[in-house]
Amino acid sequence: MDWSHYRFRSVWELPAAPEAVYAVLEKADEYPRWWPQVRSVTPLDDITGTARFRSLLPYELVVTAREKLRDPVARVLEVEMTGDLEGWARWTVEGRGGRTRAVYEQEVEVRKPLMRRLSVPGRPVFLANHALMMRGGRRGLTDLLQRV
Numbered sequence: 484m485d486w487s488h489y490r491f492r493s494v495w496e497l498p499a500a501p502e503a504v505y506a507v508l509e510k511a512d513e514y515p516r517w518w519p520q521v522r523s524v525t526p527l528d529d530i531t532g533t534a535r536f537r538s539l540l541p542y543e544l545v546v547t548a549r550e551k552l553r554d555p556v557a558r559v560l561e562v563e564m565t566g567d568l569e570g571w572a573r574w575t576v577e578g579r580g581g582r583t584r585a586v587y588e589q590e591v592e593v594r595k596p597l598m599r600r601l602s603v604p605g606r607p608v609f610l611a612n613h614a615l616m617m618r619g620g621r622r623g624l625t626d627l628l629q630r631v
Contacts, residue, residue, distance in 0.1 A: 486602035487593040491613060495585045495621045499628040501578040504585055505558045507624065508574050511548070517623040520616040533566075538616040540608065544568060544595060567595040585624075587617070 497504050507513070511532060514521040522535040522543065530550035537543045544567040551571070552561035558576035570591030577584045593599055598609065 485592070486606055487599050489589070489591050489593065489609075489613075491587070491589040491617075493587040493617045493621075495587070495624065497583045497585055497621075497625060497628060499583055499631075501558055501576050501583045503628060503631070504583045504624075505555065505560075505576045507627065508576065508585065509553065509555070509560055511562075517627040518620040519623060520619050536616065538612045538619070540612045542595070542597065548572070564591065567593070567598075569594055 507517075511534070512524045512526050514524055514534075520536055520538045522537055524532050524534045526532045527547070531547060533545065533547050535543055535545050546564040546566040546568050548562040548564050550561075551563050552559055552573075554560075559573065561571060561573040563571050568591040570589065572587070572589040572591075575586045575588070577586070593602065593609075598605065
């Protein structure tokens with residue numbers, strides 16, 4: 484097993500129409516407004532930007548994300564990432580019973596040297612840190628959608 488390889492899947496049930504959820508998620512440069520662990524997003528061009536993340540642990544991850552897919556009809560957003568994390572991430576937004584289900588999937592290889600050195604003993608802590616980040620994002624997005 485490669486201890487620096489991660490696959491994540493989070494499902495967020497959200498109190499808004501799928502179109503409204505997709506409209507928020509497609510504006511990655513605005514994530515820091517509602518997702519506390521996304522510290523900054525700096526656009527580099529129309530489809531590429533640099534993002535900085537920090538959850539509970541005292542380290543920051545920096546990635547450059549490049550849009551691979553933006554499909555407003557299927558409501559799918561996908562990026563490829565390089566930097567401290569190498570791989571991809573995808574949002575799929577589905578309507579369901581008057582509510583919305585946003586599915587976040589990610590597959591990455593950690594490249595940050597400290598995290599690689601601590602990959603075996605640190606893995607449970609890194610997984611918990613990611614879970615806290617995703618919980619913060621879900622709460623922030625839910626609050627934003629309820630205000631709009």
